[in-house]
Amino acid sequence: MTNEFISIITKFTSQVNSTLQQVSSDARVNIPDVELPKPGERPSEKLLIVLEDAVEDPDYGWIAAIQRLIEQENRRPRPGRSPMAEIEFWRTRNASFATMYEQLKGETVTQSLILTPFP
Numbered sequence: 365m366t367n368e369f370i371s372i373i374t375k376f377t378s379q380v381n382s383t384l385q386q387v388s389s390d391a392r393v394n395i396p397d398v399e400l401p402k403p404g405e406r407p408s409e410k411l412l413i414v415l416e417d418a419v420e421d422p423d424y425g426w427i428a429a430i431q432r433l434i435e436q437e438n439r440r441p442r443p444g445r446s447p448m449a450e451i452e453f454w455r456t457r458n459a460s461f462a463t464m465y466e467q468l469k470g471e472t473v474t475q476s477l478i479l480t481p482f483p
Contacts, residue, residue, distance in 0.1 A: 393467040394424045400475045407479050415476045426468070433464055 396418045401407050407415075419426050437457050443449045467473070 393426050393429050393464065393473070394418060394421075395467065395470070395472050396476075398472075400472065400479070412480060415480045418476065419480060426473070430464065433460060437461070 396414050398411060398414055401411070417425065422428055437460055440453070440457065442453050
């Protein structure tokens, strides 16, 4: 019974740590607070400019945020050579990318990409 309890507590701690990594991740996407047009409505020029800046801005745009995250993760050192260190390395990496993915799959981002004309 004691070993089972320790195993359950270890799994719970692992889940809490994973959630904390996702919540506290530096992977942030700057999503503008805009009202998107309803289906069939044409977006205003001002809205298109705001959305294009959100995507393409070299410092704060979505493309730049994705590039920074990839570079950050590529520079991340491995914590050790043990199997648990390897698992923790990939768990941390997954948390960072999952946070970015969750933000990018939101309705505002999806609709913004549909509305924004890219060359």
